Amino acid sequence: LAKTTQPISMDSYEGQEVNITCSHNNIATNDxxxxxxxxxxxxPRFIIQGYKTKVTNEVASLFIPADRKSSTLSLPRVSLSDTAVYYCLVGVSYNQGGKLIFGQGTELSVKP
Amino acid sequence: DAGVTQSPTHLIKTRGQHVTLRCSPISGHKSVSWYQQVLGQGPQFIFQYYEKEERGRGNFPDRFSARQFPNYSSELNVNALLLGDSALYLCASGDSGRLDEQYFGPGTRLTVT
Structure with a gap:
């Protein structure tokens, strides 16, 4: 499974847009x-998933460039309740029964 | 619809004891996975069961075991508890066709003293 790298922590203020970028240079074609x-x-709570380009739901947007070696989670107009740890995962190990590999995640702190 | 449920919520055990944690998946989900999360780290995969068979095992000692019942609920057992087993134990259920979208329960907080 591809290794992911994301910032350990980020700070933001209420009402701002937050972008968290994840690097996954070794992403496989099917991931x-x-x-x-x-x-x-x-x-943990599933919030969004994508394969390429842009995906948007009621919670967030996910931007994936053409080379798919990185992705950016975008949270519009964050509130205090968005303070949480955000994990980027790439692929799932089906030969290990659907093992998810979590990294350390990004701890987002939203301040008033 | 009920989400994934786990019991108990909290548990305090002494070194050397054993513990049984329980999980009920979302109705219709046949896959149940167990994860261990120590403070400050992401969840680590322990086991995955599908249709009552073990389909995946993480890098945990044999003191950890699990099983899945005909109703797809699951138990995680840990024997000979060590202080390092103190963690949040998470259960996740999923649809076999979309295992990268799993639904986690609230977890059981185990403290070993």
Missing amino acids: YITWYQQFPSQG
């Missing part, structure tokens, strides 16, 4: 890019 959000003492 999708998935982002999870985790609040303290809760399980």
